Amino acid sequence: MPRKLSTLRFILLPVGLTLFFLIGRIEAGLVVHLWRSPWPAFRDFMADSLYEGDFIGASDFGVTAAILCFIIWVYRRRGGSWLGRLSINELKFIWLSSFMTAILAVHSLKWIIGRARPNVFFESLGYGLLTQDQLNGMSLPGFLPLFGPRGIGLNSFPSGHTASCAILLTFSYVLWPKKKAVSLFFGLCVLTLSIAMGAARSMSGMHWLSDSVASVFLTWSIIDHNWHRMCNNQSRY
Numbered sequence: 001m002p003r004k005l006s007t008l009r010f011i012l013l014p015v016g017l018t019l020f021f022l023i024g025r026i027e028a029g030l031v032v033h034l035w036r037s038p039w040p041a042f043r044d045f046m047a048d049s050l051y052e053g054d055f056i057g058a059s060d061f062g063v064t065a066a067i068l069c070f071i072i073w074v075y076r077r078r079g080g081s082w083l084g085r086l087s088i089n090e091l092k093f094i095w096l097s098s099f100m101t102a103i104l105a106v107h108s109l110k111w112i113i114g115r116a117r118p119n120v121f122f123e124s125l126g127y128g129l130l131t132q133d134q135l136n137g138m139s140l141p142g143f144l145p146l147f148g149p150r151g152i153g154l155n156s157f158p159s160g161h162t163a164s165c166a167i168l169l170t171f172s173y174v175l176w177p178k179k180k181a182v183s184l185f186f187g188l189c190v191l192t193l194s195i196a197m198g199a200a201r202s203m204s205g206m207h208w209l210s211d212s213v214a215s216v217f218l219t220w221s222i223i224d225h226n227w228h229r230m231c232n233n234q235s236r237y
Helices: 003-024 027-036 040-047 060-077 088-113 118-125 132-136 160-166 169-175 180-203 209-230
Strands: none
Touching: 003 209, 027 118, 027 180, 027 209, 040 180, 060 088, 060 160, 088 160, 088 169, 088 209, 160 180, 160 209, 169 180, 169 209, 180 209
């Protein structure tokens, strides 16, 4: 990836924070609209995961890719030559970035922040009694104090499923020095998948849209940082 893109990580977080707060001011009504008009097949496919005992789902792609890269990295470290088109650094970059984002950063923030999931939040307010004007007037709903009760209904922020899709951006970085057009196309596909995941998670009442926005920009920032620390301007094989 060109040296000029090394400043990308300094742009992503401010842009992500801006979108997070802008969407947070209007998202209550949007989330309820998605929740009331679900697309069951789409919603369920995006939510399912082999690693949670379900059928294969969209979030499995990123997780499976990271696991395979780790296995191949171990094999290559022991002297194997299988899949030599990926360097040791590239393999490490992919699985380590995935671990740092989808597991460490995302799940740590979930338990530190303790944001209520939409279904829990609206049920506590009396979902059926809220008017559309009241919904539209809500902003950044569901945050609790830093130290408060925890549980499955209070770990909405950020979205782990969306982060599991966004970690596929690591492959776009690896492709960039070799095939820029393919890299850009793949990156757009990953961002589209991440946006679709965010919408589907709101359909299920499990995440606010701002949870998914935060996941994409947080994951992307960590990936970009790792790329320039681990792979950029280094020997590729």
